[in-house]
Amino acid sequence: MSKLPQQLNKAFFAATALFLVGCSNTRFVPEGDYLYTGASINILSDSLSKSKKTELKNVLEASLTPKPNASFLGLRPKLYIYNITSEPKKDKGFKHWLKYKVGEKPVHLSDVDIPFNLDLIENTGENRGYFNISASYDTLPKNKKVKIKYNVSPRTQYLINKVTFPTDSTVLSTEINKTVDKTLLKVNEPFNLEVIKTERERIDASLKENGFYYFDPDNLIIQVDSTEVKHKVDLNLKVKNNTPELARKQFTIDKIYIFSDYNLRSNRNRRNLVRADVDTLLWKENSYIIDPKKKFRPQIYDRALYFKSGDLYNRSNHNLTLSRLINLGTFKFVKNQFVLTDSLSNKFDVFYYLTPNDFKSLRLETLGKSNSASYVGGEVNFNWRHRNFLRGAELFAATLYTAIDFQLGGNKDANNIYRVGSRFSLTWPRIIAPFKFESSSAFVPRTRVELGYEFQNRTQLYTLHNFNASFGYIWKENALREHDLKLIEITYVTPENETAKFEEQKADNPSLARITERQLIFGPVYSYTYTTTMLPKKHTFYYKGLLDLSANLTGLISGANADQEEPKTILGVPYSQYVKMEHDFRYYLKLDETSQIATRFIGGVAYPYGNSIHMPFSKQFFVGGSNSIRAFRARTLGPGSYDPRNDKSSFFHDQAGDIKLEANVEYRKKLVSFLNIAAFVDAGNVWLFNDEEGREGGKISKDFLSEIAVGAGIGLRFDFNILILRTDLAIPLRVPYYPKGDRWSFNEINFKDKYWRRDNLMLNIAIGYPF
Known part of the structure; x- marks a missing residue:
């Protein structure tokens, strides 16, 4: 049999199966009843504009009850699960969860109170100024299913003719009249009961700002008179006569x-x-x-x-x-x-x-981990906190940690990584500065000092000492905007015990010398965050911008420049001079209650100059891994078209760049209460400003767009409220180190080939969402 008939047969059977699932719900409908599939509003009016009809239609349809069973591509899988699951004997257990949590109880025509909906339509219309509105209905049954069409005649919408406020000389009336210029009740605007309610709340909020502690919006009444002008109303705002005396006073x-x-x-x-x-x-x-x-x-x-x-x-x-x-x-x-x-x-x-609160707390944290570079390991953290360290609500935090990573398998020699370190911070709930800092935000501005040290030992290769310190301020304008300014951040990295084996590796791959070079980095770091993601909106945004400067003024004063034979030093240590910027934009589109599209774009530039030819390794950009381009191992992608297969070193090391571009798109869909599914596409890369020996193809050029890596995949998210476990399976679609013209890899995809699966299927396991 040819492949075409086989494919047609499969498509036919799939379509038949879907049809049966869609229709099978009707066999559970009781005799004489129908499965309710929704209602529509038909506006009967020649005088209303198209936009007015659409607005009224949307408002009325949103008010109708009940809502029909949820559907997906015309099918109702939740209803089907409910119908085929027998009634559980207990109010708990798998069957109860499947029927009542995953499944959805059917909505029948007998559940719809049509007279109530007719009254609801007329009341809703009247609240929108359609005082002569009327409604009728038609049922549209078909194959044990039924839709209801409500025919609505709104007639003329009444407008506001005049608005009056209290005119007496009491303190309360005087304060109300001070707010008249901000009124929401506008002449020639449509009458709207919701706007009237909002106006009462607006006046109450203004009075609360002026001493009227006991006042309430219900103390106001707005009288409506439709007898003066045809199809128009006069609104008269008054303080109710039975308003308590306390509510009339300022306190x-x-x-x-x-x-x-x-x-x-x-x-x-x-x-x-x-x-x-x-x-x-x-x-x-x-x-x-x-x-x-x-x-x-x-x-x-x-x-x-x-x-x-x-x-x-x-x-x-x-x-x-x-x-x-x-x-x-x-x-x-x-x-x-x-x-x-x-x-x-x-x-x-x-x-x-x-x-x-309890001022002192001690917490022990243990962590097991693995990564795509064939490393597994663990980490132990001791965290001690004091929330009132100097009796002024200061927060002191101290952390001691140790970690180890073992390399298992892979194509590199085993070089285990040991880390031991400590972090200390003290945060004051105020700005400590020679200037006065005023803030009317609900969030307390803070001053923070941080100190840290880490000892890292990569067996058979090298050891590193990393010291860091910072002093700065954190303050929030409001719940949406936050500033973090470190007036000074200092990092000092010095190597120890570089082995002969590592010296040999550096000879073959000079870029490895960057890992262990002595570094002194100092300067201000500023970041700004704006987010609306906590708001219940259809469109939400997140933005974080960062500016990182090092030794800019010092380099200018000392006359450091790229032509000098040796870099300038401080206490014998060359200092880094650079400017770094990074921008992280995210946009979230809520499609419905169970699905969302999330997008992200990251752009960053780190430019070394003056006393530095290259950026410090710890300040460069990296891509790949579970929160970046998921089809490539963490920190192994780039720079540019550099081919990591040519790497002669005996261990995995991070590939870094001075320029970063990354974009991600992810579709998220909730399947059941705790399980979500996602489909995603990631793209991006990093590049260098200057050539580096051993990393050919890493410098940015006019053809940088042809070096963009692309990956795609699907994932599951297990949302347990306190913890989100994420699994993402991704494959590369475009590989930047392949020859030009052959970088798209669609023709290589072969899920049946175990070698292809081994080299291209990337499973990322992580906690939380990637962005």
Whole structure:
């Protein structure tokens, strides 16, 4: 039999199977009923514009209930799973999970309350200004399935003719009239009940900023009069007559009490026992701190409390104070209470109840790992933290770690890697600087000092000592924007015990000398992050930009230049001079509740000049691996068209570049509650600015686009809420070190060939999403 008839037969059987799955749901429908497959809105109007019809149609369809069973390519697999799974005997177990978590209960015509939907359509239309709207319906049954078509006659939409606000001379009315220029109720705009509700909330928010602590949006009423002008309404905003007297008053702050060591149980009635005794410290005028054990220095509240005695209450300072107290990271629970003390003078006291976290914590972390360079190993971390190190909510963190990597298999000689190191950091919840730094953000600005050291031993080859230190600031404008400025970051790397074997390797491959060269790097590093990914929107973005400078001013003063025979030194160590920039853009498109398209583009440039011919190895760019171009091993791709198969060294080493371009596209689909699937395409490479002996083809040229690597694959994500385990299987589609004209590798794909699978199938196992 020829291949064509075989393929046609397979296609026929596949189509038949899909058809049977799609139709088989109807055999479970009870006699006399139908499977409900959805509803549509048919707008009957010659006067409405196309855009108005579309807008009204979308609003009305979104309000209809119930929603039909979920479908995929016209099929309803979740419903089918529910139907074929017998009723479980228990409310737990696999069968219960399969039927009620994976499966989906059928929606029948008998479940649809058509009169209710008709009323809902008319009410929704009236709330949009279509006061004379009417609706009817038709059922469209077919093969035990049914759709419902609602025919809607909206007629004329009423517009706003006039808006009036309170005109009396009370303090409340005066404050309301101050907001008139920001009103959402515009003349000649359509009447919309949702806009009216939002207007009430807008006025309430403005009043809350001006002392009206007890006011509520429900204290406002907006009267609608449609008798003055045809197809138009007059809106009259009023304060309800039954509004409580307290809601009509502006309030100021009298006394402030801060319980720094509040216990939810033992201090339940402590507010009633406040007195000026040894437990109470008068911090400022009418402001008191209750901290018997002197756990905190009062200065921490200077930058956290935005209220002071005599201030007019406003909600922004109320929320900002709570946010800052929480953001200190020292308190487990933060709550406050406003207590009316003098209704005649409109004053109340403020109480802040702060329950500290455990200041000290010790955590042991163990990690097992493997990578695509045939290394397996483990790491042990001891982490000690103190959240109130100097009694000012300072965070001190110390980490001691040791790690080992063994090479198993592969085509290189075994060279195990041992690492031992430590990291120390101290973070103050304020900006320590000779200048004044003001921030009205809900996030506390911070000053951080970091120190670190790592000893690395690559057996039979070399050992390295790596020292680093930094001082800088971290602050957030808001939840979307964050700045990280290290005024100075210093890295010093020095080698020790380079073996004869490694010296021999360097002779064959001069680029290896870069790994163990002495390095002194110092300068500022600044990064800026903007993200909307936490917002429930269809389109969200992430951007992180980085600027890294080293010895720019020092090189200028010392006259360092590329023509000098020997580089300038500090204490006998050549210092690196460069400018480095990196930009990471990400865009996420939410297709529906279960699927998303995620994209990323990374561009980076690191330019050595003056005292440096090459970038320091630790500051260069790398690609490949589980979070980059997944069809290639980590840090083995590039630079340019360099062919790693010609590498004569006896061990795997990282391939680095001065320029980086990378792009990724990933489609993500949720299959069941904990299982997601993804399909992805990755592309990119790194290049050098200058030629390097032993890495031919690595320098960037005008043909750099022809050296872009491309890979694609599929993956599974196991989302267990606290942990996301990711597996990605990828294959190379374009290999930059193949001869020009033959770099696309589609014709080499052969899943039946075990040698091809060994060399080209890359399985990446990782934690979390790649981007």
